[in-house]
Amino acid sequence: MKKHIPLAERMRPDVLSQYIGQQHLVGEGKPLKSFIENKRLPSLIFWGPPGVGKTTLARILAHDSDAQFFQLSAIDSSVKEIRSILETARKLPKTVLFIDEIHRFNKAQQDSLLKAVEDGTITLIGATTENPSFEVISALLSRCQVFVLEHHKKEDLDFLLKQAIETDELLMDLSIDLLETDALVAFSGGDARKLLNLLEMYINQSNQSETIKITNDAVKAKLSSYASIYDKDGEQHYDTISAFIKSIRGSDPNAALIYLAKMVLAGEDPKFIARRLLILASEDIGNANPNALLLANNCFQAVNVIGYPECELILSQTVVYLATSDKSNASYLAIKKAKDLVKTYPNAPVPLHLRNAPTKLMKDLDYGTDYKYAHDFEDNFAFQEFMPKELVNQRIYDPGNNPREQQQKEFLRKRWGEKYSY
Numbered sequence: 001m002k003k004h005i006p007l008a009e010r011m012r013p014d015v016l017s018q019y020i021g022q023q024h025l026v027g028e029g030k031p032l033k034s035f036i037e038n039k040r041l042p043s044l045i046f047w048g049p050p051g052v053g054k055t056t057l058a059r060i061l062a063h064d065s066d067a068q069f070f071q072l073s074a075i076d077s078s079v080k081e082i083r084s085i086l087e088t089a090r091k092l093p094k095t096v097l098f099i100d101e102i103h104r105f106n107k108a109q110q111d112s113l114l115k116a117v118e119d120g121t122i123t124l125i126g127a128t129t130e131n132p133s134f135e136v137i138s139a140l141l142s143r144c145q146v147f148v149l150e151h152h153k154k155e156d157l158d159f160l161l162k163q164a165i166e167t168d169e170l171l172m173d174l175s176i177d178l179l180e181t182d183a184l185v186a187f188s189g190g191d192a193r194k195l196l197n198l199l200e201m202y203i204n205q206s207n208q209s210e211t212i213k214i215t216n217d218a219v220k221a222k223l224s225s226y227a228s229i230y231d232k233d234g235e236q237h238y239d240t241i242s243a244f245i246k247s248i249r250g251s252d253p254n255a256a257l258i259y260l261a262k263m264v265l266a267g268e269d270p271k272f273i274a275r276r277l278l279i280l281a282s283e284d285i286g287n288a289n290p291n292a293l294l295l296a297n298n299c300f301q302a303v304n305v306i307g308y309p310e311c312e313l314i315l316s317q318t319v320v321y322l323a324t325s326d327k328s329n330a331s332y333l334a335i336k337k338a339k340d341l342v343k344t345y346p347n348a349p350v351p352l353h354l355r356n357a358p359t360k361l362m363k364d365l366d367y368g369t370d371y372k373y374a375h376d377f378e379d380n381f382a383f384q385e386f387m388p389k390e391l392v393n394q395r396i397y398d399p400g401n402n403p404r405e406q407q408q409k410e411f412l413r414k415r416w417g418e419k420y421s422y
Contacts, residue, residue, distance in 0.1 A: 002301070006197060007170075007199065007200040008194075008200075009091060009250060010168055010169075010198040011196055015060060016398060019056065019060060020160055021150070021156045021192075022149055024150070032147070035061065036060075039064075040065075043123050044058075044146075045102070045136065045146045046127045046147055047147070047149065048150065049129060049190065049238065050129060051191025052149045052192065054127035055071075055098065057415035058125040061125065062125075065094065065096070067094035067095055067123065069095075069096050069098065070097045071097075072097065072098070072099050072341055074099055074102050074104035076103060083112065085122075086121060095122045095123065096124075097113075097123070097124055097125070098125045098126075099126045100127050101126070103132070103135030108318070112206065114139055114143070114206075124140075132146055154181075157185050157188065161196075161199060163257055165178055171203070174210045175210070176405070178214050180214065180219075184219055187223055197221075199214075240259050240263060241259075241272075241276060244259035244276070248323045249280065249284045253319065253320045256319050257319075257320070259397070260273070260319055267308075270303045271300070273303075274315065277296045277299060277300070277315075278300050280296070282332075283332045284329055284332075285326070287330065287405050288325070288326035288327055288330075288400055288402040288405055289325045289402075290404070292325050295318055295321055296318060299315065299318040302314045303315065326404065330397060330400045331397070341394060352367060352368075352369065352370075353384070356368065372384050379415070383415075
């Protein structure tokens with residue numbers, strides 16, 4: 001029977017001590033290890049790329065918490081199935097419901113989980129490759145703790161290959177010489193499940209009556225046709241979107257359109273592409289061209305309304321516009337600096353003249369006293385200090401070297417003089 005079970009499934013660990021990777025979560029003193037030790041498991045969302053152990057970790061957590069384990073795939077599950085599991089769970093002392101690809105659940109399906117999560121009927125563990133802030137409803141997200149799972153390190157994947165060859169009952173009967181791993185790791189895209197499937201595929205294509213030697217060249221010769229051009233749930237997904245964004249930031253519309261076409265042909269979620277364009281319009285263009293954010297937002301709205309295939313034209317138009325726009329990251333740098341200063345001076349008080357004074361006591365304490373109402377002055381501007389005392393003369397925003405932000409620089413210089421003399 002084991003011959004019919006894929007190697008990746010045969011190698012799935014049952015206990016935490018066999019689990020590979022994610023030491024920032026399962027290492028000694030880390031959160032998930034503590035949950036197991038205390039047998040107190042909250043509802044969780046695992047966010048990370050495919051093949052990093054989200055499902056396996058959910059099973060181990062359920063087992064080590066003495067809970068009954070149920071699993072659903074968001075792709076083919078209905079509200080009726082969810083309610084059936086919830087009904088069963090009410091009769092059990094502890095139940096973990098694991099939902100793979102929870103980002104594919106619609107609002108109604110996610111809503112159906114809320115009460116059961118809140119009253120403890122189930123402990124929910126959701127797995128997603130997409131940002132849960134966008135894909136999981138806020139009411140459900142607020143009832144769960146989100147943990148980010150990282151890509152496997154190469155040494156983890158190398159260890160996994162070696163472990164499979166040395167411990168799997170079927171592979172142990174063969175003579176296998178693991179000489180090189182780079183090609184297998186590269187073809188897997190960092191996905192442990194895919195890595196083991198590729199290893200098994202390589203072995204099945206080899207002459208098993210002789211020693212099977214695994215080298216990079218041999219792997220490329222046997223498996224190159226199986227290496228996906230673009231796996232929208234794997235490593236290529238992250239590499240391609242990275243190259244796409246960097247091409248637009250670098251003002252190269254030709255390269256950006258190539259990466260867009262690659263994603264479109266692979267069936268990448270157009271909302272994901274449009275959302276990244278929306279972020280880029282603010283982070284990399286900002287006030288150098290405020291229309292960029294408006295166009296990107298309109299693109300995002302349009303993509304949501306019409307979908308493929310027509311929305312690829314809107315994506316293309318937006319990509320070209322953003323790539324050929326003036327660029328500035330001044331606003332991005334400004335908020336980073338502002339946050340750093342607030343962390344350094346967390347208790348810096350608001351100046352008295354800027355405080356709200358809704359009561360007589362507050363007025364008696366000089367709240368709002370000496371505040372100058374800008375519209376009562378020439379050019380709607382009155383020179384006064386707005387910064388907390390500890391931050392006076394701190395320069396946060398430094399306009400970029402482009403026509404639009406140079407106008408902003410001149411505007412500030414005329415009103416503030418030396419205070420905003422860049």
